[in-house]
Amino acid sequence: MSCDTLNYEMHTCDIDGQDALSELFFETFLRSEGKQEAKLIGRLVSDLLADTSAGDLYVFVAKSADELAGGILFSRLSFDVGIEAFIMAPVAVHPDFQRRGIGQRLINYALAELCKLRVELVVTYGDPDFYTKVGFLHVEEARIPAPLNLQYPAGWLAQSLCGGEIPYLAGCSRCVPALNRPEYW
Numbered sequence: 001m002s003c004d005t006l007n008y009e010m011h012t013c014d015i016d017g018q019d020a021l022s023e024l025f026f027e028t029f030l031r032s033e034g035k036q037e038a039k040l041i042g043r044l045v046s047d048l049l050a051d052t053s054a055g056d057l058y059v060f061v062a063k064s065a066d067e068l069a070g071g072i073l074f075s076r077l078s079f080d081v082g083i084e085a086f087i088m089a090p091v092a093v094h095p096d097f098q099r100r101g102i103g104q105r106l107i108n109y110a111l112a113e114l115c116k117l118r119v120e121l122v123v124t125y126g127d128p129d130f131y132t133k134v135g136f137l138h139v140e141e142a143r144i145p146a147p148l149n150l151q152y153p154a155g156w157l158a159q160s161l162c163g164g165e166i167p168y169l170a171g172c173s174r175c176v177p178a179l180n181r182p183e184y185w
């Protein structure tokens with residue numbers, strides 16, 4: 001099965017769409033990480049969709065015909081200096097669709113769309129082996145401050161969109177309320 005369409009939506013999913021997205025994340029993490037992590041990530045997705053202001057959340061999905069193959073959420077990260085920045089989390093490609101390039105295509109598609117929307121910086125927190133394939137580089141917290149204490153600093157990654165170097169951002173950062181829980185960091 002191939003992924004023929006990459007659609008994106010901006011926090012306008014209807015209830016059915018939101019349930020399907022939470023289900024995709026739950027099912028994906030259940031198979032890769034187990035029940036506890038699946039519940040955590042499922043709750044994170046539901047909370048991000050329910051509690052994040054319009055304009056602070058972008059949702060991108062990969063669909064094959066009517067089937068949801070993958071999804072990514074980007075929520076606003078605010079710094080003391082004015083920069084349009086988002087954190088990419090979480091990311092999932094359904095196990096039935098993994099290792100076919102969909103994850104990388106979806107991320108590249110989403111980053112190009114965010115660049116058009118004048119987003120300057122995207123940060124993520126995950127496996128460097130995967131995310132360096134799509135342009136992310138490890139960054140020190142002295143360069144890009146994390147909003148909460150990181151349990152896995154090697155997974156703190158960033159990339160500048162639309163050209164330019166990853167900036168040094170002094171001061172603090174703040175994530176949206178749904179992500180503001182120590183267990184996600």
Ligand SMILES: CC(C)(COP(=O)(O)OP(=O)(O)OC[C@H]1O[C@@H](n2cnc3c(N)ncnc32)[C@H](O)[C@@H]1OP(=O)(O)O)[C@@H](O)C(=O)NCCC(=O)NCCS
Nearest residue numbers: 032090091092093098099100101102103104126127129130
């Ligand atoms: C990680 C994930 C999004 C990748 O999506 P995908 O569509 O399978 O990835 P692609 O096909 O675009 O890329 C495949 C390559 O990425 C790497 N890769 C894929 N999954 C990986 C993983 N879990 N860890 C490390 N590298 C991984 C591999 O190098 C792979 O190349 P290979 O098949 O030649 O070995 C998907 O496997 C997934 O949802 N996993 C479970 C949930 C998760 O870990 N999400 C990310 C953290 S929020």
